[in-house]
Amino acid sequence: MKYIPASLLPLTVVPVTAVAANVHADSQQIARPAVFLAVTRHQSLDSLKAEVKQQLEKRYGQHYGCSALSLTSIASVLGSPFTEQQLRSMSESFSGGIGHQFGEGTCGALTGAVIALGFYASGGKEKHLRLAAEVYDEFKKQQGSIACGGIYGQYRFDHCNGCNLCAVQKVIEVLYREQDIHTSTIAPWQQITEGK
Secondary structure, eight states, X not given: OOOOOGGGSOOOOOOHHHHHHHHHHHHTOOOOOOSSOEEOSOOSHHHHHXXXXXXXXXXXXXXXXXXXXXXXXXXXXXXXXXXXXXXXXXXXXXXXXXXXXXSSSBOHHHHHHHHHHHHHOOSOHHHHHHHHHHHHHHHHHHHSOSBHHHHHHHHGGGGHHHHHHHHHHHHHHHHHXXXXXXXXXXXXXXXXXXXX
16 A cells, blocks of 8 residues: 555545534444454463453553553454554553542543453444443442542552453453454454455
8 A cells, every 4th residue: 555645635625514414324323343353363262361361461560551451451462453552542541540540530441441342342332332331340340349549549559450350351251252353363463454
């Protein structure tokens, strides 16, 4: 594919009414393909969960925020066209319940995992909401709260790794059950994206 600088691309004016109609139509869309086709060398759910745990542990002590830990660990197992730094950049702000406030904001481990869920889950809005609610409910059941301040207030940083593990493994489980992870495929991202 040849690179064309944005300054040389033709400028198209789109009427506001057309944009609004397209946004409305897209929000009604029921079945769209996954943003990325997730691929992995793993053959079982247990193998996937073990690998995502290993990826989390590999990043401990390297100054990742809890949200970035969840997102990058899942992406490293499932594959991503984004670099590790790009994934960190898009998720670090959610750490500590957003901006390290350690208050009522949602635990960053959970938000990073839900961002990943949105990357890999197929289907439309209703499915995404249902799967996110399932991850949320399981996290709350296991951790006792989804609020960073509640978890941090009780455990300080001693429990953050457990929050990450809970969130990422539940996302992997949900994606696997929904068949959004194709475990028998080993094709790298470049072959999949270039083939489109």
